[in-house]
Amino acid sequence: MTSINSELIIDPIIFRENISLLKNKLNDSSKFMAVIKSDAYGHHLENIVKDIQDLSDGFGVVRIDEAKKIRKLSNKKILLMQGVYSKKDLNTSIENNFDLVVHNMNQFEIIKDANHYEGLWFKLNTGMNRLGFETNEFLEIYEQYLHDKKFTLMTHLASSNDTSSLSNESQFKIFEDISSKLNKSIERSIANTGCIMNYPNKTYDWVRCGIGIYGGYIGDDKLKTAMTLRSPIVNLRNISKGDKVGYDGRAVAQKDMKIASVYLGYADGLPVSINDGTSVMVNDEIASVFGKVSMDLTTIDVSHLDKCSVGDWCEFFSPKLPITNIASSNNLISYYLMTSVKSRVKKVYKTLD
Numbered sequence: 543m544t545s546i547n548s549e550l551i552i553d554p555i556i557f558r559e560n561i562s563l564l565k566n567k568l569n570d571s572s573k574f575m576a577v578i579k580s581d582a583y584g585h586h587l588e589n590i591v592k593d594i595q596d597l598s599d600g601f602g603v604v605r606i607d608e609a610k611k612i613r614k615l616s617n618k619k620i621l622l623m624q625g626v627y628s629k630k631d632l633n634t635s636i637e638n639n640f641d642l643v644v645h646n647m648n649q650f651e652i653i654k655d656a657n658h659y660e661g662l663w664f665k666l667n668t669g670m671n672r673l674g675f676e677t678n679e680f681l682e683i684y685e686q687y688l689h690d691k692k693f694t695l696m697t698h699l700a701s702s703n704d705t706s707s708l709s710n711e712s713q714f715k716i717f718e719d720i721s722s723k724l725n726k727s728i729e730r731s732i733a734n735t736g737c738i739m740n741y742p743n744k745t746y747d748w749v750r751c752g753i754g755i756y757g758g759y760i761g762d763d764k765l766k767t768a769m770t771l772r773s774p775i776v777n778l779r780n781i782s783k784g785d786k787v788g789y790d791g792r793a794v795a796q797k798d799m800k801i802a803s804v805y806l807g808y809a810d811g812l813p814v815s816i817n818d819g820t821s822v823m824v825n826d827e828i829a830s831v832f833g834k835v836s837m838d839l840t841t842i843d844v845s846h847l848d849k850c851s852v853g854d855w856c857e858f859f860s861p862k863l864p865i866t867n868i869a870s871s872n873n874l875i876s877y878y879l880m881t882s883v884k885s886r887v888k889k890v891y892k893t894l895d
């Protein structure tokens with residue numbers, strides 16, 4: 543007997559296909575920054591850098607340790623999307639030629655003291671109220687320190703995936719009003735994946751694209767899920783109408799059923815909040831979660847499957863079963879599912895060939 547395990551299979555061909563689809567939406571002059579923060583949304587930072595760097599103009603991360611790993615593999619632009627919070631990190635960034643976001647006055651003080659004006663991205667608060675300079679505050683800094691410098695002006699949308707939200711137009715307007723007051727040589731960047739999909743005329747000089755690369759953007763069915771999370775069935779049983787399955791007896795059989803127990807639970811990163819009825823895939827057919835997810839097991843209804851045996855794989859998401867399905871049917875976001883998979887799940891990164 544070989545030992546069994548849950549697997550997370552990552553297919554880089556899909557990143558490349560998704561990037562091509564996304565790049566087709568851009569203006570000719572827009573450059574493509576692949577956002578690969580948080581271990582490339584759980585897809586393995588170093589491998590993805592190798593496999594997509596010919597298609598990307600730069601890479602975006604938040605943590606300086608991730609930026610250093612990328613620099614070992616690539617000479618492309620690397621943006622620290624939250625900038626630096628100390629003089630020490632500024633020095634590391636200068637040594638490694640990282641671009642830096644500057645989002646508040648504390649950060650600007652560090653930059654100003656070092657007289658470092660290369661590769662800066664000034665972030666404006668246009669309504670998200672999380673990071674970024676207020677417009678007047680930024681214009682003051684601009685007049686005093688930046689009017690003869692090259693830099694990138696950026697902001698981030700709060701509701702890019704929702705075209706009915708009025709906040710998008712308001713954020714664009716604030717951003718455009720300010721940028722019209724600045725030197726023409728500055729570059730501009732607003733777009734994350736949702737903005738590329740919904741407002742392709744706002745891609746400006748740089749897009750910062752994350753979730754679309756991995757196929758987790760809800761509202762599009764051409765971008766494919768690059769991860770497969772799968773685990774084998776370890777037990778099958780028949781139950782009778784009225785029987786309950788799993789913790790708290792949440793799932794109650796309305797008829798006689800066949801139940802499969804799958805070797806994956808919340809300790810592997812599947813949220814405990816997954817609802818009954820959530821689709822999974824066994825032998826290319828849809829089955830559904832039946833019973834509360836436990837620590838090491840998930841129970842599924844396979845009553846309608848003629849061929850289903852112990853050892854068969856159950857897929858929770860895959861190129862064939864979009865991660866956006868499980869996310870939207872459970873009020874989750876695909877970012878969360880992708881970055882939740884735990885280390886005890888075996889990671890298999892396919893090679894490009």
Ligand SMILES: *Cc1c(COP(=O)(O)O)cnc(C)c1O
Binds near residue numbers: 623698735750752753
């Ligand atoms: C994470 C991040 C992005 C990428 O957003 P997606 O929705 O994943 O495309 C873009 N910009 C900033 C500043 C980010 O932090």
